Amino acid sequence: MTLTLDLTAPERRDTLRTRPALAEKPSLVGLTRAEMAEALVAAGIVPERQARMRVQQLWHWLYVRGVSDFADMFNISKELRATLARHFTIARPEIVEEQISNDGTRKWLFRFPPRGAGRPVEIETVYIPEEGRGTLCISSQVGCTLTCSFCHTGTQKLVRNLTAEEILAQLLTARDRLGDFPDRDTPDGAIVPAEGRKISNIVMMGMGEPLYNFEAVKKALLIASDGDGLSLSKRRITLSTSGVVPEIARTGAEIGVMLAISLHATNDDLRDLLVPINKKYPLKELMAACRAYPGLSNARRITFEYVMLKDVNDSLDDARALVYLLKGIPAKINLIPFNPWPGTNYQCSDWETIERFADFINNAGYASPIRTPRGRDILAACGQLKSESERMKKTERLALEAMMIAGHGD
Numbered sequence: 349m350t351l352t353l354d355l356t357a358p359e360r361r362d363t364l365r366t367r368p369a370l371a372e373k374p375s376l377v378g379l380t381r382a383e384m385a386e387a388l389v390a391a392g393i394v395p396e397r398q399a400r401m402r403v404q405q406l407w408h409w410l411y412v413r414g415v416s417d418f419a420d421m422f423n424i425s426k427e428l429r430a431t432l433a434r435h436f437t438i439a440r441p442e443i444v445e446e447q448i449s450n451d452g453t454r455k456w457l458f459r460f461p462p463r464g465a466g467r468p469v470e471i472e473t474v475y476i477p478e479e480g481r482g483t484l485c486i487s488s489q490v491g492c493t494l495t496c497s498f499c500h501t502g503t504q505k506l507v508r509n510l511t512a513e514e515i516l517a518q519l520l521t522a523r524d525r526l527g528d529f530p531d532r533d534t535p536d537g538a539i540v541p542a543e544g545r546k547i548s549n550i551v552m553m554g555m556g557e558p559l560y561n562f563e564a565v566k567k568a569l570l571i572a573s574d575g576d577g578l579s580l581s582k583r584r585i586t587l588s589t590s591g592v593v594p595e596i597a598r599t600g601a602e603i604g605v606m607l608a609i610s611l612h613a614t615n616d617d618l619r620d621l622l623v624p625i626n627k628k629y630p631l632k633e634l635m636a637a638c639r640a641y642p643g644l645s646n647a648r649r650i651t652f653e654y655v656m657l658k659d660v661n662d663s664l665d666d667a668r669a670l671v672y673l674l675k676g677i678p679a680k681i682n683l684i685p686f687n688p689w690p691g692t693n694y695q696c697s698d699w700e701t702i703e704r705f706a707d708f709i710n711n712a713g714y715a716s717p718i719r720t721p722r723g724r725d726i727l728a729a730c731g732q733l734k735s736e737s738e739r740m741k742k743t744e745r746l747a748l749e750a751m752m753i754a755g756h757g758d
Contacts, residue, residue: 586606600643614673
């Protein structure tokens with residue numbers, strides 16, 4: 349049974365979109381250490397000689413202990429905590445809705461306050477629990493510009509990029525909801541709860557194209573992988589791009605995380621249709637960028653994502669072409685059964701076809717796991733995310749249920 353929790357206060361639901369934007373205090377979340385020190389000094393909170401020490405304290409509270417209120421920083425004087433609260437915020441975004449799938453997948457709808465003269469925006473974030481690991485799928489933009497024809501997110505126009513703070517806030521809030529920060533009564537040096545870390549992996553595979561928001565994504569992921577804070581291994585962070593070729597080398601050199609390519613086709617004609625960015629950066633350029641990816645090795649393979657579309661890209665000829673295309677690249681191919689959404693004209697490949705495709709790729713020497721669809725019943729699966737500000741109508745939900753019953757999503 350799917351569980352949906354509407355977490356918006358009833359008195360706020362009808363006023364959020366009509367209320368005038370309020371001036372927001374700047375957040376300390378998402379700042380580098382140098383930026384945080386500069387902000388503290390500029391606000392007159394600490395002298396320059398003390399800034400480094402205060403930043404170290406704040407960094408620990410934000411990213412190790414996971415506090416979202418200055419009042420909880422008990423080894424900082426009460427007066428200083430009050431001063432920090434007057435100048436800055438470390439508050440979490442509003443959780444409008446939380447949905448829990450019958451397979452344990454969770455999807456949150458977050459609402460962020462206005463930026464400048466803008467309006468509040470909403471994005472979706474998904475948590476996928478698995479045996480021995482838990483993966484958080486993070487969004488980088490509100491909407492998307494890429495209009496990939498098989499992707500639900502691509503039907504929502506781009507509203508704006510997310511800030512580094514908003515990208516990190518998805519991770520921090522998810523850890524709050526999952527109880528993944530230390531309890532207040534644990535020893536001060538504790539980094540994870542006694543039972544272990546629920547979010548062990550993060551993937552930049554949510555709404556938007558991460559490499560069209562490079563600087564904010566870079567800053568957020570470097571903070572997420574900082575050993576004195578959230579301390580996620582860069583080998584457990586994967587950034588997925590549809591093929592923004594000029595930024596691929598920078599991703600490896602400046603961020604150093606694992607790379608995934610949203611591929612889905614083995615020739616330019618079909619990829620132009622499925623992933624229109626291919627018209628700007630065709631396969632030849634994309635493959636050259638992959639072969640030159642900094643740190644590429646058998647231990648740091650590139651993941652190629654390949655959605656299985658019935659009678660579109662799922663033949664054995666397509667499998668042969670895929671092996672040829674990736675020749676010489678240390679790679680893993682994730683085969684993704686297509687996840688339906690209302691209004692789509694695509695269907696998922698038959699299971700036998702997917703298994704035959706996977707066997708061919710495996711026999712050619714490439715790992716080709718078939719991704720188990722997760723969270724389909726709450727539209728949390730790959731390619732299904734879309735802001736709840738673009739909320740589906742009841743008729744669309746019924747259409748989706750009918751598709752699932754008919755077996756198109758099997």
